[in-house]
Structure formats: C-alpha cells, structure tokens
Amino acid sequence: MVAVSTQGSTSRTTSWLPLVAVVLAVFVLMLDATVVTVALPAMARDLDGDVTDLQWVMNAYTIAMAAVQLSAGALADRYGRRRLFLISVGWFAMASVACGLATTLTMLIAARVAQGLAGAIMFATTLALIGQNYTGAARGTAFAVRGTTAGIAVVLGPVIGGLLTDGLGWRWIFLVNLPVAAAAMTIGWSKLRRGEELLRHRRIDVPGPLLLAIGLVALVYALLSANNRGWTDPLILSCLTGAGLALAAFLVVESGLTHPMLDLRLFADRTFVATQIGSFTVQGSVFALFVFFSVYFQNHLGKSVIGAGLSFLPIVIPIMIAGAAVGAFLDRIPPRLTIGVSLALIGVGLLLMLGVTERTGWSHFLAGMVVTGLGCGVALPVLGALAVDVPPAQVGVAAGVNNTALQLGFALGIASYGAVLGTFPETAAGFADGLNHLIAIGAGTAIIGAATATVLLRSGQRRTAS
CATH class of the missing domain: 4.10.860 (DNA Excision Repair, Uvrb; Chain A)
Structure with missing residues (x-):
C-alpha cells in the first residue's frame, strides 16, 4: 500500500486540548444513544405515534451508526481523520436541529438516521485522532478518558433526558447538542494535529x-x-x-x-478478534440492559425520571474511578489479564443482581452495580487502546471495526432483550421475572466473552497485514 502524509507538523502534542474536542464529540454522540429513552412517551403524544413505533427513534440511530462505521474508517484513512471529524460534528449538529424541529414521526426517524450517519464518522475518527495526537502514558490516559466518557454518557442519558424533557420539553434533548458541537469544532479546528498518514488510493x-x-x-x-x-x-x-x-x-x-471497507485480513490477528469480542460483550451484556433497568426503576419502583437516572450512579462512579486509574498503567498491564478480569467482573456484578421480584428495592442492585461499574471502567479504555494497535495506515479501518462491534452489541442487545422480555406477562411479577432472565443472559454473555477473549489473547500475536 502507498501512503502519503498531509501537509503539517508530524510531531505529537502533550496538550490536552485535542482530547477535549474528542471527548465533547464522544459525550454528545453516546448521550444521544440513550437520552431519548425517557422522552419516548412525550414524543408519542406530540407526534401521534405509539411507544412501540418510537423504538425506531433509538434503533434508527444505532443501526445507521453500525452500518457505516467501517466505511467511515476507510473514508478517514483516505481523506483525513481531522477533516472528517470536523465535517461530521457539523453534520451531527444540523441533524440534531432537524430532530428538534421534527413535526412527524417519519421526519424524526429520518433525522435520527442522519444523526447516526454523522455519528458513525465522528466515532470512527475519535480513536484514530487519539492515536495520532498522543503517545506513551499520555495515550493511555487519553483512551481511558474517552472510554470513561462514553460509558458515563450512555448511563447519564436517561438523567439528562429526564431533566430536559421535564424542564424544557423533549425537543431540547436534541437542540442542546448545538453548543457542545460548536465547542468541539472550535477546539478541534485549532488544536487537532494536521499531519496524517493517508491512503489516497483507497476506493470507497x-x-x-x-x-x-x-x-x-x-x-x-x-x-x-x-x-x-x-x-x-x-x-x-x-x-x-x-x-x-x-x-x-x-x-x-x-x-x-x-x-x-472490512479488511478480513485483520481477523487473522487473535488480539484484534479478542478486542472485537470484548467490545461487543461490554455493550451487549450490560449497557443494553440499562433501558430495562430504567423502566423497572420508574414503573415498578415508582422513581421519577430523574430519580431513575440517579439510580445508575453506583455504576457511573466506579467507571470514572477505574477508568482514571487504569489509564496510567495501560501500557504496563497484559491485555489478557485486564480484558479477562474486567469482563468477568461485569459478569459477576450482573449475577449479584439476580433475584429481582416485584417487591425488590433499589438497594438490591447496589453491590452488583458497583462491581459491574469497576469492570466497565477497566474494560473500556483497554479495549479502546487495543482497537487501534495496528499499523498507522489502518487505524481508521480498525477503529471502524471496533465501533461497529460496539454498536452491534448495543443494538442487538436491546432488540434481543426486548424479544425475551416480550414473552413474559405484562404484570409487575412478569416484568421482574423477565428482568431476572435478562440479567442472567447478560451475565452469561460477559463470562463467555471473558473466557473467549482470554483464550485468544493467550496466544495472540500482532499479524495485521499492511
């Protein structure tokens, strides 16, 4: 392959401002995956649809992201990660305005597709931008911050959605993206490194x-x-x-x-395969369950929208603490140990949540949430770092594969859990019984993912084709 470099300095910076631009984009991007959850009833009333149909408000966004992640990586490799990052953030902001101004369900879903397409490019470029702006311990810290931000945004989505929906109306869960996107574009334009190794010949x-x-x-x-x-x-x-x-x-x-767009030769590398399995597992095992936990907290424990969101703090806080701690040691801990242990922790944490009944209180989930949060806090930055541990010219495609694994885990997890839950009676006892089954499936997924990734990493060697 023939690679070329764009004009500009090739030195790496120790400034944290490039990371600020990336983190702002990641936060608003991941937030929009779950922020709509608590606003669906209000949308249904205003747009004359039912909540079942409005599930596509979530799924259109996630599927659009998953479908073009890989192409986004190839586009970034050819035209520049910095350039496409800035374009996609602006596109995301305009799509957010369209969501906020939608007057029909069809318009809203179409705007969510546009958001997802822009989000795919944003997400595909963020890992690559960290990889080309930071090195050594700073890179590990940057990956940890990015991974922690993504996890926190997903968890805080229902809280922020509830606050905005109750205070200003559901349209503001989209319109609030504008100032965040503007800040990300401004900082990114001035601080992201311009020198990049590109593949000009790559066909889309x-x-x-x-x-x-x-x-x-x-x-x-x-x-x-x-x-x-x-x-x-x-x-x-x-x-x-x-x-x-x-x-x-x-x-x-x-x-x-x-x-x-998907270079199958990447999968000859066991470490690369283990990374995708781990990423899929984290999203599919625990993050996809948040939607159903939120419903349980509101409809069965009687919590307010805001109270339900705050109930996730025992997961959020450990994610923040573990993510910050692991960043400083990321390049000194064997991936087999960190990934295997972190996924196993997620599985154990979910097992601790089993035993839900129609009379179970929030405290029943507390210990499991803490353990699960610690597992997520370690897994997210480690998997993010391994995802772009490839030759520089393939960073965009590798990041796209990893982001696809993340989105598929989330989308298929929600859909699969919803299908399982739909087989149980629509009563308090039926929902509790169904939730137990979902938790057990999530725990099994995490433990199987931990075992599989550990076996692959034990004999994995970097053999990525160049």
Missing part, C-alpha cells in the same frame, strides 16, 4: 455498507416484531432469512474487493 466500498444495513434492519425488525406477529409469521421468517442472506453476501462481497 458502496455495496458493503448497503448489504450490512439491509441485514441489520431486517434482523432488528424481526427481533422487535416477532412477539407481536409470531415467530412463524411469514414476514418475520422473511426478515430473518433476508438478514442472513444479506449478511452472508456482505462477507462474500468484502472478501472479493481490492479495497473493502
């Missing part, structure tokens, strides 16, 4: 993201609709079949392209 893959999007939409639709229509319904079977065919065709197409 079009069939790949199209097939991936078709497969994901069909799969998520089937999971969300199967309980209402029945798993043997012709439409559901057609969606599941179509999803399988589209995803299989995606792999075939990617394997035959000279410059695919």
Whole structure:
C-alpha cells in the first residue's frame, strides 16, 4: 500500500486540548444513544405515534451508526481523520436541529438516521485522532478518558433526558447538542494535529455498507416484531432469512474487493478478534440492559425520571474511578489479564443482581452495580487502546471495526432483550421475572466473552497485514 502524509507538523502534542474536542464529540454522540429513552412517551403524544413505533427513534440511530462505521474508517484513512471529524460534528449538529424541529414521526426517524450517519464518522475518527495526537502514558490516559466518557454518557442519558424533557420539553434533548458541537469544532479546528498518514488510493466500498444495513434492519425488525406477529409469521421468517442472506453476501462481497471497507485480513490477528469480542460483550451484556433497568426503576419502583437516572450512579462512579486509574498503567498491564478480569467482573456484578421480584428495592442492585461499574471502567479504555494497535495506515479501518462491534452489541442487545422480555406477562411479577432472565443472559454473555477473549489473547500475536 502507498501512503502519503498531509501537509503539517508530524510531531505529537502533550496538550490536552485535542482530547477535549474528542471527548465533547464522544459525550454528545453516546448521550444521544440513550437520552431519548425517557422522552419516548412525550414524543408519542406530540407526534401521534405509539411507544412501540418510537423504538425506531433509538434503533434508527444505532443501526445507521453500525452500518457505516467501517466505511467511515476507510473514508478517514483516505481523506483525513481531522477533516472528517470536523465535517461530521457539523453534520451531527444540523441533524440534531432537524430532530428538534421534527413535526412527524417519519421526519424524526429520518433525522435520527442522519444523526447516526454523522455519528458513525465522528466515532470512527475519535480513536484514530487519539492515536495520532498522543503517545506513551499520555495515550493511555487519553483512551481511558474517552472510554470513561462514553460509558458515563450512555448511563447519564436517561438523567439528562429526564431533566430536559421535564424542564424544557423533549425537543431540547436534541437542540442542546448545538453548543457542545460548536465547542468541539472550535477546539478541534485549532488544536487537532494536521499531519496524517493517508491512503489516497483507497476506493470507497458502496455495496458493503448497503448489504450490512439491509441485514441489520431486517434482523432488528424481526427481533422487535416477532412477539407481536409470531415467530412463524411469514414476514418475520422473511426478515430473518433476508438478514442472513444479506449478511452472508456482505462477507462474500468484502472478501472479493481490492479495497473493502472490512479488511478480513485483520481477523487473522487473535488480539484484534479478542478486542472485537470484548467490545461487543461490554455493550451487549450490560449497557443494553440499562433501558430495562430504567423502566423497572420508574414503573415498578415508582422513581421519577430523574430519580431513575440517579439510580445508575453506583455504576457511573466506579467507571470514572477505574477508568482514571487504569489509564496510567495501560501500557504496563497484559491485555489478557485486564480484558479477562474486567469482563468477568461485569459478569459477576450482573449475577449479584439476580433475584429481582416485584417487591425488590433499589438497594438490591447496589453491590452488583458497583462491581459491574469497576469492570466497565477497566474494560473500556483497554479495549479502546487495543482497537487501534495496528499499523498507522489502518487505524481508521480498525477503529471502524471496533465501533461497529460496539454498536452491534448495543443494538442487538436491546432488540434481543426486548424479544425475551416480550414473552413474559405484562404484570409487575412478569416484568421482574423477565428482568431476572435478562440479567442472567447478560451475565452469561460477559463470562463467555471473558473466557473467549482470554483464550485468544493467550496466544495472540500482532499479524495485521499492511
């Protein structure tokens, strides 16, 4: 491959201002994945839709991000991570305005798709920007801050959404993005390093993201609709079949392209594979459960929207503490140890939450939340650092693969948990019983992910093709 460097200094900076730009973008991006959760009833009233249909307000955003993450990485490798970061932040801000001004459900979902597409580019460039702006211990700290910020934003989404919805109206959960995006663009324009190693010859893959999007939409639709229509319904079977065919065709197409958005050679590296499994596991095991915990806290424990959000602090605080602590030692701890232990901690923490009944109080979750938060706080920065531990010219694609794994874990986790919960009676006891099953599935996912990643990392060697 032939790489070229853009004009500008190639020295790395120890200033933390580039990280500020990245963190602001990551925060608003991840916040918008969950901030709408508590606002769905208000949206349903204003836009004349029901809450079931409005699930697509969440899913349209996540699926759009997952579908084009890989192309976003390839675009960043070709045209520049800094340039595309700034463009995507501006695009995200405009899409947020469209969300806030939407007058119909269709307009809102379309604007959320636009948000997700911009978000994919933002997310794909943030890991790469940290990689090219920092080195050594500073890089470890930067990855820790980014990972911690992402986790906190996901958890705080319902709290901030509740505050804004109750105080100003649901439209402000989108409009509030404008000043944050403006700050990220201003700081990023002046402080992000301009010198980058680029692949000018790289062609952009079009069939790949199209097939991936078709497969994901069909799969998520089937999971969300199967309980209402029945798993043997012709439409559901057609969606599941179509999803399988589209995803299989995606792999075939990617394997035959000279410059695919998904370079399958990356998966010859066991460390790279373990990183994707770990990233998928964190999102699918615990973060996807937050939606259902929020419902339980509000509808079954009688907490307010704000109170339900504050109930997640026992997870947020350990994520902050562990994330900050691990950053200083990131390059001195074996990945096999950190990833295996952190995923296992998530599994153990979820197991401690089992035993939910219709009379269970919030304190029942406390110990499990603390342990789970510690696991997430260690896992997020370690996985973020390993995700871009590839040759410089492949950083964008590698970051895109990792972000796809994260988004898929979140989207498929929510859809799968919703499908399981839909099989239980719509009563307090039925929801509690269903929540126990979801927690058990999440714990099993984390423990299996820990074991698999540990085995892969034990014999993993960096063999990324250049």
